[in-house]
Amino acid sequence: MLSRGGDSGNKNILGSFPQQFENTLAGRDIISCRDFNREDVELVFGVAEEIESGVAGVEDALRGKKVALIFAEPSTRTFQSFYVAAKSLGADVISIHDPSISSMAKGETLYDTVKMIEGYGVDCIVLRHPARGSAKFVAESTSIPVINAGSGSQEHPTQALLDTFTIKKKLGRVDNFSMGMLGDLRFSRTIPSLCYLLSKHDGVRIFFMAPELLQVRREVELHLSQRGVVFRKVVKSEEIREIMPELDVLYVTRIQKERFPDLTEYEKVKGSYIVDMKLLSYGKKELGVMHPLPRVDELSPEVDSLPNAWYFEQARNGLPIRKALLYLILGGVA
Numbered sequence: 001m002l003s004r005g006g007d008s009g010n011k012n013i014l015g016s017f018p019q020q021f022e023n024t025l026a027g028r029d030i031i032s033c034r035d036f037n038r039e040d041v042e043l044v045f046g047v048a049e050e051i052e053s054g055v056a057g058v059e060d061a062l063r064g065k066k067v068a069l070i071f072a073e074p075s076t077r078t079f080q081s082f083y084v085a086a087k088s089l090g091a092d093v094i095s096i097h098d099p100s101i102s103s104m105a106k107g108e109t110l111y112d113t114v115k116m117i118e119g120y121g122v123d124c125i126v127l128r129h130p131a132r133g134s135a136k137f138v139a140e141s142t143s144i145p146v147i148n149a150g151s152g153s154q155e156h157p158t159q160a161l162l163d164t165f166t167i168k169k170k171l172g173r174v175d176n177f178s179m180g181m182l183g184d185l186r187f188s189r190t191i192p193s194l195c196y197l198l199s200k201h202d203g204v205r206i207f208f209m210a211p212e213l214l215q216v217r218r219e220v221e222l223h224l225s226q227r228g229v230v231f232r233k234v235v236k237s238e239e240i241r242e243i244m245p246e247l248d249v250l251y252v253t254r255i256q257k258e259r260f261p262d263l264t265e266y267e268k269v270k271g272s273y274i275v276d277m278k279l280l281s282y283g284k285k286e287l288g289v290m291h292p293l294p295r296v297d298e299l300s301p302e303v304d305s306l307p308n309a310w311y312f313e314q315a316r317n318g319l320p321i322r323k324a325l326l327y328l329i330l331g332g333v334a
Contacts, residue, residue: 025328029139030147033157033196034223041200045165047324048317058327063090065330068122070096070113071149072129077293078149078158081318082126085326094122110134111141118142123330127151145329153187159292160193162321166314167249170288176203178246180234182273183209183253183298185216190292191253192220199227206231207247209240210273214255237273244282249310250275252291252299276300280308290314 024040051058067086071079079097086093094117110129117125125142127135128149135148135155150156168174179198185191185208195216198204206224208216212235224231234243244250252275275289275298291299291311303309 023328023331025325026331027145028329029135029145030157030325030329031135031139032148032155033160033193036157036197036200038200041161041164041197044161044321044324044328045168047328048165048320051323051327052320058089058323060090061327062086062330065089065091065124066094066120066122067091067326067330068094068096068117068120068125069149070117070125070127070129072096072110072127073150075128075149077315077318078128078156081322082147082149082326085319085323089323089326091123091326091330094120110138114138114142118144124326147325147329150189153189155193155196156189156292157193157197158318158322158325159190160197161325162317163190163194163251163290163292163314164197165321166290166310166317167288169317170310170313171248174198174201174204177248178205178207179249179251180207180209180240180243180247181216181251181253182240182275184214184255185210185253186214188253191216191251194251195220195224195229199224199229204229205246207234207243208232209234209243211235240273241279241282244279244287245284247283247287249288249290250283252289252295254291254294254296254298274298274300275303277302280306 022043024043067082069079069082083093083095096113114125122144124145124147125138126147126149127138128151129135130152132152132154135146135151139146148155148157150159164174167177171177181191181194195206198206206229208231210216215233215235221231234240277300280287280289280303287308288310289299289303289308291314293311293315299311304312
């Protein structure tokens with residue numbers, strides 16, 4: 001992450017918290033989960049918990065600020081939660097949500113779009129773009145904080161924050177647990193970010209459960225190895241059933257047809273797994289099931305009514321997490 005140094009004229013919005021926080025995120029970019037340390041993560045979670053509890057009056061904390069949402073890919077949860085988060089904090093929002101009706105459709109470059117938006121006096125850019133490295137490129141091209149809301153198949157750091165926040169709330173901890181990651185681990189951007197974030201914690205075991213074609217990328221394996229995180233690749237479906245009793249959390253991802261460079265490869269793996277009552281019967285009674293959504297056919301609706309289904313609460317957790325991030329990045333120093 002790059003430090004912008006913060007605006008000395010900013011209101012000290014953290015002073016209202018009963019517990020004083022040192023704001024290490026003021027003016028910073030959120031590009032990759034690899035740039036977080038554990039204290040940063042705990043800071044975000046602490047502020048999100050205070051916001052959820054209603055203890056901190058933050059409704060107008062960002063009044064006078066402008067947040068730009070530039071989304072060059074489809075989005076429901078991420079866009080809407082950032083929009084609601086910014087508005088509920090009192091900020092003005094400028095948005096590009098449909099590139100087909102913007103100058104991007106005329107061939108305008110990402111650089112030119114960002115410089116144009118920056119010229120409107122915005123204080124922060126939230127970017128989703130299909131190109132890997134897009135968020136870093138924009139951060140290097142502008143003088144205001146940039147939040148990566150999904151860069152191709154590379155990373156999605158705010159999703160990983162809300163995922164880990166969900167685990168903390170449901171398990172009561174983020175250390176010493178076992179997680180299975182099932183599905184499209186190769187093209188997923190949530191999987192790398194979540195792995196990088198979990199590697200900041202102790203005693204986490206990860207099982208990568210997918211056909212070889214969809215297994216986790218090498219750079220993720222190398223990062224986990226360097227951090228001493230125990231992980232195992234599980235390829236065969238019968239092995240998945242054997243592993244299920246060891247898991248505390250099962251994180252499911254859809255097979256992302258739109259990211260396959262060769263659709264014949266997609267045809268080989270589509271529908272190759274499904275999470276239903278039968279699969280869950282092999283796991284612990286209290287096993288939590290997560291999914292970044294949207295789902296297609298990999299997660300059966302019959303799971304929705306079970307206490308194991310964490311994914312709708314997981315989606316709701318995006319709002320306090322993204323409010324906390326905007327609050328910290330655009331706020332003052334405690």
